[in-house]
Amino acid sequence: MADKTQLARQFIEAIPHSAALGMELTEIGEGRAVILMPYDTKLIGDPETGVIHGGAVSALMDTCCGAAVMSHPSAPSSTATIDLRIDYMRGATPGQTIRTTATCHHVTRNVAFVRAVATDDATDTPVATASGAFTVESKP
């Protein structure tokens, strides 16, 4: 299992945009993935408060949901986002790492359904939640 996490981590970190945002995969398997994104001033969306831009949170959610799909036991060879909805409950506290957990809760022959939650250090109140549909590319 450790090898699988290591491989998935390298895979995520090889995605240029995910690397540019500083994403770090910490857990993966059985349709569930956890990815961290440390605070960085270049990601600020509200200059007055220093809160990270919603777009950076979207990118984190999208990557984490995609990783969850790829780790599902049905083992799709590839996936792409069809649709992703994000609800923003509150601004992430400046200076704190954002942690996203995505769960691929249902897979059909062609579509994977995913939910995700993002939190900062205050883990009991979410920063944002997401739900999305992804394509399932089967092995050729």
Add this chain to the structure above:
Amino acid sequence: MSRAKPEPVQVIKQRRDAALSALVESVPYIGFLGITFERRGDELTSTMHFHDALIGNPMLPAVHGGATAAFLEVTAVITLQWFHIWPQFESGALEVEAMTAGQMPRLPKTIDFTVDYLRSGLPRDSYARATVNRSGRRYASVHVEAWQDHKDKLFAQATGHFLMPQERAAEG
């Protein structure tokens, strides 16, 4: 009976362009993604200039879905704020000099944002335009469309709801 003389075109252009630059440059993440805005009157079109840090699938290669979502959200928020502050800087109630010096009005906050991915984003520049479908005192609904080579072949679109910045609580 005589009307006030219209402002010289250069004065108008300079004020509007300065207001737009101040708004766009105040957000670090817009610079990080390499997004710029062009203006014709009050109409805005954004461009996300392609660079390698936007890639999500190195094999194809394709633009990362998260970069596309961020591009759409940036375009939605900036366009919404642009229409919100337009009457204020046009009337002089909001001074462009103060904006340029960093005193920016608060930005709308995203409540929710839903992205439809219609085609994979190719490794080239992307363009987007947002339409404010409803803008009330508290809530706004914005639709945004993005394309690459052909304006009528969108590669992504999104709808979002936003909480408008609230005036300081009314006194008394």
